[in-house]
Structure formats: structure tokens, C-alpha cells
Amino acid sequence: MKIVAIIQARMGSTRLPGKILKTVNNKPLLSYQIERLQQSRYINDLVIATTIEEQDDLIVGFCKRNQVLYFRGAEQDVLARYYETAKAFNADAIVRITSDCPIIDVQVVDKTIRYFIDNKNFDYISNTIERTYPRGQDTEIFSFAALEKAYNEAILEKEREHVTAYFYTNPKMFKIGSIKSEIDYSRYRWTVDTEEDFNLIKNIIENLYCENPNFTLKDTVQLMEENPDWFYINAHIEQKKL
DSSP states (O other), X not given: OOXXXXXXXXXXXXXXXXXXXXXXXXXXXXHHHHHHHTTOSSOSEEEEEEESSGXXXXXXXXXXXXXXXXXXXXXXXXXXXXXXXXXXXXOSEEEEEETTOXXXXXXXXXXXXXXXXXXXXXXXXXXXXXXXXXXXOOOEEEEHHHHHHXXXXXXXXXXXHSSSHHHHTOTTTSOEEEOOOSSOOTTOBOOOSSHXXXXXXXXXXXXXXXXXXXXXXXXXXXXXXXXXXXXXXXXXXXXXOO
């Protein structure tokens, strides 16, 4: 089974444009994310799926400089972008990651992938169906066959934009699995969608990365508990609705 992790990335974020190339210690957030995912025991290819828009030439330039695989597709029809990327790289299974998760824990990612490998009857597995992990640790994996079915059949705008919406809104058509954390960490928000989010992630990276570049979810929780005021940096931010 060839497992391809696809990170959807674009510069045109509505709330914080260019966020994925914002830097901490002179290093783009996207670099931190890629570095962490490259430690996976199961991912065969890691691909940045960006758009054909001119502003995303910056992402392509980043990929070329850093020898990272990439693919360009439609900006709004992200489902098509995923399908075309997966087809181009001969994926049997696709791990979906969004580029606003720079401190994603590869152990969380690998736990989700391992569950998919061990339970071959599932079409789609996610750790977000019942949220127990912090935002920013979101991991989904699905078969190419399921992606192709969604690509061919999904017609609603939200289904095309949000890639996996067709799976979990049609549970009778797909065998769906859920991964949960042993401890509920859902109160934490470690995704980057606003300036406040970026400020929190900056604090975390600056305090953990130098000592241990592969710091884990538990390391981050411990740091947050040692600095309880950090929770309120972005606690008021509401997640965008699908």
C-alpha cells in the first residue's frame, strides 16, 4: 500500500494571508510541519497540494528550494485538487493534513495511519469526528477508491471545498472509523488561522523546538500547563464553520 500525505496549502487565507510562510526563528511554519511529518514510519510520499493561482508561486518556490514534492490544482475545488494529486502520485491511501497545523505530532498521525492499516474494512478514518485532540492535530486517512467516489459524486460546494465532507455526511455509503485520545485535550487550539493563533504557536516553538525538534503533544500540553495564561491568547477564536 502506497500512503501519500497531502498537505493542502495556499497563500490566500481569508483571516491571515500568507500564514504558512510566516516565520518563527527565521523558519517558515510550513517547514516545521514538513519536518515533523517526514518522521512518519508509514508515509511514502509527502506532497504539497497548492493552487494554480499566481500568489501560490511562492509556495512552489518554497517546495523547489527545499526539495519538497508539490502539485498544483484548483483553488476552490479542493476535492479535485486532492484527487488529481493522489492520482499523480499513485496513492493507494491518502493522509489529509492542512497546512495550518505546524506543530502536528507525528505520533498522532502514525496512530491514525496504523489503525487504517490494521482495519482494512474502513474507507475513512479521522481523529476529528469526536474531537478529543487539540485543533492542530487533525489527521484523516482514506482510500483512493473512496476519494475517487467522492470526486465523481460530490456536488455541493462544501463537499468540493472541504474534501472529506462527502464521507462523513454519507455514513451509509462509507465505512467510517474514529480515533480518540485517551485524555480529552480538545480545549486546546494549536492551529494557525489568526494572528492570535500565530502568537501562541510562536511561543510554543520558541520554547520547545531548540531542545527537542520532535516535541510531542504531551510536551506541548506540559508547556501549556506551566504557562496557563497562554491558553487565553487564542481561546476566544471561533473556528470557521463548514
